[in-house]
Amino acid sequence: MQLRYDDYFLEAAVFLCASGRQTGVPSLQIARFHRERENLYSILDPDERNTAFFKLHLDWFREWGLEQPLTEVLAEFPLVRERLAVLAVRKSSVKNDEGAELYVNDAGQRTGLLALKPERLAGRRSADFSPLQRRTAESSRTPPEAHGMAALKRAEARAPVALRDFLRHEFAHLHDMLDPAFGYSPALDLPGLNAAQMRLARERYRLLWDITIEGRVAAAGHAPLQPREHHAAAFARGYSFWPETQQAETFASLWQNPTPRHADFLALIADPRELRDAHRPAPGAPCPLCDFPTFHWADTGTLPFEIRQRIAAEFPAWVPDQGLCNRCLETYQAASPSELNPAVAGC
Amino acid sequence: MSNVFNWQLGREMDYPYEAAFPDQQFAFIFNINRCIGCQSCTMACKSTWTFAKGQEYMWWNNVETKPYGGYPHHWDVKTLDLLEQANPGGQNWGGQPDGVKAPYGKFNGKTIFEATKTFIGPEGANRALGYLPTDEEWSAPNRYEDHPVGNEKGVKGQYFKGGELLPEHKTWFFYLARICNHCSYPACLAACPRNAIYKRPEDGIVLIDQERCRGYRKCMEACPYKKTLYRGTTRTSEKCIACYPRIEGRDQTGGGLPMQTRCMASCIGHIRLQGLIELNKDGTWKEARNNPLYYLIHVAKVALPLYPQFGTEPNGYYIPPRWVSRPYLQQMFGPGVDDAIEKYSAPDRELLAVLQLFGKDQRICHRYEIKEGPKVFETEVRGKKFVMYNDTIIGYAKDGTKIIETTVEEPLHVRDAKHANSI
Numbered sequence: 117m118q119l120r121y122d123d124y125f126l127e128a129a130v131f132l133c134a135s136g137r138q139t140g141v142p143s144l145q146i147a148r149f150h151r152e153r154e155n156l157y158s159i160l161d162p163d164e165r166n167t168a169f170f171k172l173h174l175d176w177f178r179e180w181g182l183e184q185p186l187t188e189v190l191a192e193f194p195l196v197r198e199r200l201a202v203l204a205v206r207k208s209s210v211k212n213d214e215g216a217e218l219y220v221n222d223a224g225q226r227t228g229l230l231a232l233k234p235e236r237l238a239g240r241r242s243a244d245f246s247p248l249q250r251r252t253a254e255s256s257r258t259p260p261e262a263h264g265m266a267a268l269k270r271a272e273a274r275a276p277v278a279l280r281d282f283l284r285h286e287f288a289h290l291h292d293m294l295d296p297a298f299g300y301s302p303a304l305d306l307p308g309l310n311a312a313q314m315r316l317a318r319e320r321y322r323l324l325w326d327i328t329i330e331g332r333v334a335a336a337g338h339a340p341l342q343p344r345e346h347h348a349a350a351f352a353r354g355y356s357f358w359p360e361t362q363q364a365e366t367f368a369s370l371w372q373n374p375t376p377r378h379a380d381f382l383a384l385i386a387d388p389r390e391l392r393d394a395h396r397p398a399p400g401a402p403c404p405l406c407d408f409p410t411f412h413w414a415d416t417g418t419l420p421f422e423i424r425q426r427i428a429a430e431f432p433a434w435v436p437d438q439g440l441c442n443r444c445l446e447t448y449q450a451a452s453p454s455e456l457n458p459a460v461a462g463c
Numbered sequence: 464m465s466n467v468f469n470w471q472l473g474r475e476m477d478y479p480y481e482a483a484f485p486d487q488q489f490a491f492i493f494n495i496n497r498c499i500g501c502q503s504c505t506m507a508c509k510s511t512w513t514f515a516k517g518q519e520y521m522w523w524n525n526v527e528t529k530p531y532g533g534y535p536h537h538w539d540v541k542t543l544d545l546l547e548q549a550n551p552g553g554q555n556w557g558g559q560p561d562g563v564k565a566p567y568g569k570f571n572g573k574t575i576f577e578a579t580k581t582f583i584g585p586e587g588a589n590r591a592l593g594y595l596p597t598d599e600e601w602s603a604p605n606r607y608e609d610h611p612v613g614n615e616k617g618v619k620g621q622y623f624k625g626g627e628l629l630p631e632h633k634t635w636f637f638y639l640a641r642i643c644n645h646c647s648y649p650a651c652l653a654a655c656p657r658n659a660i661y662k663r664p665e666d667g668i669v670l671i672d673q674e675r676c677r678g679y680r681k682c683m684e685a686c687p688y689k690k691t692l693y694r695g696t697t698r699t700s701e702k703c704i705a706c707y708p709r710i711e712g713r714d715q716t717g718g719g720l721p722m723q724t725r726c727m728a729s730c731i732g733h734i735r736l737q738g739l740i741e742l743n744k745d746g747t748w749k750e751a752r753n754n755p756l757y758y759l760i761h762v763a764k765v766a767l768p769l770y771p772q773f774g775t776e777p778n779g780y781y782i783p784p785r786w787v788s789r790p791y792l793q794q795m796f797g798p799g800v801d802d803a804i805e806k807y808s809a810p811d812r813e814l815l816a817v818l819q820l821f822g823k824d825q826r827i828c829h830r831y832e833i834k835e836g837p838k839v840f841e842t843e844v845r846g847k848k849f850v851m852y853n854d855t856i857i858g859y860a861k862d863g864t865k866i867i868e869t870t871v872e873e874p875l876h877v878r879d880a881k882h883a884n885s886i
Contacts (some may be wrong), residue, residue: 123693128598135595136587154677157698168711169698210597236595 117197119186123166125207132315133180141180149176182237189283196228196287199294203228206259216286218293228290236279244397281333285341288329292376299378310407320385321325323354324370344371357389395419397439405431410441423448464576469796470747471771473558473565476578479590479653485667485744489645489705490778491727491737492766495806496785500526500638501691507729508642512704514560517696519721520601523703524726526640530791534641535600538689539770542575545592546772549573550581554772556798563747563761567771567797574652574774575687577675584684591650591685600803601692611636614788629845630804632786633665640734641728643690644769644777645669647746651702654685666739667778668705669743676700687773710739710827720860722829733822738829739861741867746776755820755832755858756780763814765803767796782807809844826866827856839872843875862868 207229508524558569659675706724858867
């Protein structure tokens with residue numbers, strides 16, 4: 117598997133290191149980096165210049181150990197290394213954009229694309245640890261280590277760990293997508309769901325998948341991105357219509373499942389309220405005519421014959437037992453002025 | 464560090480270089496009371512200078528909704544916070560106003576140049592206290608557009624009673640249009656390790672020499688207004704160039720006369736007035752009573768510098784919005800806010816006439832004169848008498864060419880009755 121980097125990602129990560137964001141980078145090396153970088157500006161051909169910058173940034177990316185967390189965590193996922201042709205790392209500017217995706221071309225070649233904020237690699241100092249950071253004018257020549265930089269070091273020491281946790285989580289997604297036993301399919305095979313239900317199903321799929329990944333990460337002795345309680349609460353919110361015991365049992369089975377399957381997720385997301393098999397319309401279920409979820413079902417026992425006929429003309433498969441919402445009933449009442457709305461008919 | 468005189472602070476201050484002043488200084492005034500946040504200025508600048516590859520997130524001119532908005536996000540709060548950390552409780556003003564040398568009294572706190580002597584910022588020890596915004600902070604340039612803030616806690620489903628009454632609205636926001644301030648003591652220039660940034664001796668415009676820049680981004684860290692930006696495709700920093708070909712009178716539409724920048728000229732709200740100011744040897748403004756900028760800043764004192772406490776002596780001035788919380792405005796524009804709003808709310812005869820010059824012509828007005836007209840209106844503004852005269856104000860270019868002639872009352876043209884849409 118090839119590991120490739122986006123130019124902007126490399127430059128941003130290396131630059132953050134060189135600008136003093138990363139402790140432990142010798143100042144002589146930073147000076148050398150800038151000197152080498154400055155020299156490249158004299159290359160006139162833009163393509164040559166870009167290539168030279170890329171090589172320089174890649175060299176320093178490796179020299180400063182920024183690649184190490186990536187390769188080390190990747191080593192924990194032999195299947196990913198074996199089945200991916202390329203893993204490309206690109207720069208992500210915003211947190212919501214971060215994550216791993218799998219692309220398969222027509223020839224069946226698989227490429228993983230990891231979007232990552234460069235700040236995750238080069239520990240970022242924050243401005244809110246100032247009390248320890250201040251120094252007095254008299255002591256301005258004293259090395260910064262003597263003036264409370266310990267707070268900074270503590271903050272930065274966490275950065276690589278957080279990076280590894282994040283990478284482990286994202287590579288686990290890639291692993292599942294590549295694992296034939298998982299049976300991943302990008303399209304959710306859930307016939308009969310409307311667009312709103314499909315969106316909800318995707319959200320549930322994401323929730324379940326994250327839970328199983330975090331459970332496996334925890335079982336392997338690593339720190340999950342969020343603690344188990346956080347995921348349990350998220351699951352309880354997503355399946356709030358279940359009794360608490362059922363929520364707890366299902367969550368535990370997901371968290372402890374070492375080999376989850378795509379099909380298992382589909383079974384849990386498609387119709388968790390079992391509304392499809394309900395013989396009577398349930399509160400919050402979609403109206404069979406307009407597909408909007410409703411809590412206001414019309415009384416089909418007293419439906420005039422005219423309306424039933426009109427509905428049957430447009431929905432031949434519809435039977436009164438399936439019900440219809442009050443809004444649909446109003447629509448069909450309004451559409452039958454002659455028989456049902458004498459006030460309108462008289463106009 | 465050298466000792467330089469900063470008249471906006473009313474005192475000398477530290478600066479990495481000796482003071483050096485241009486023959487004329489590019490300066491501008493934005494009347495925030497008139498800005499409707501239409502972004503015409505933003506797009507005029509974008510379509511003129513920053514439409515190329517690598518400049519997608521580069522907005523030399525932007526209009527942000529205060530208090531929450533900012534480009535980059537929270538640029539001012541972050542710098543204010545760093546200064547507060549460097550000098551806890553000490554960032555305040557004192558003294559009395561004293562002519563052009565100290566029009567706002569004396570700033571007792573630390574500037575971004577002085578704070579670095581005793582405080583290390585997030586980017587390490589530097590010539591000016593600052594920080595480097597992240598990519599995320601440069602994204603979404605109009606974040607929090609139209610988001611108001613409440614001075615007091617509201618009740619759900621109810622409007623504030625009297626919330627619309629001046630002097631301060633109970634919920635408020637305002638649009639802050641910003642370009643590079645072409646500061647007299649630029650932090651970007653001070654911080655550049657390559658001496659790639661310079662201030663033009665002819666007009667004080669601050670430029671980055673693209674041949675010298677090597678993309679260290681120290682200027683981005685240091686500029687407290689965050690108005691230098693990095694371009695990934697060229698690996699150099701770029702910034703507002705104050706449309707210098709227009710300032711030089713090289714835009715054909717000006718007939719050889721110096722013209723205002725594109726952002727000023729495109730403003731549909733007529734909030735902007737840009738000019739060139741002559742300076743004394745100590746950097747204070749030479750008296751030019753009939754230069755509209757001199758009048759508004761040093762005589763009427765209705766236009767105030769943006770965050771003067773940063774210490775860069777910015778050359779962008781603002782007429783503060785009347786309806787906004789005063790402590791917020793005092794933090795942003797210094798101690799002259801109350802007087803400025805008082806004068807602007809019930810302008811005297813001359814001020815009302817000079818305010819008509821905003822946006823009336825693209826060419827730079829160096830001098831004005833007023834021809835008195837009849838009294839047309841009289842009322843009371845919050846207990847203060849306000850009389851309006853339909854005076855005529857005439858603006859002249861530097862060479863004496865008459866470029867503006869307008870009246871206080873907006874001209875009304877009544878079409879002949881033969882037209883279908885006659886009044």
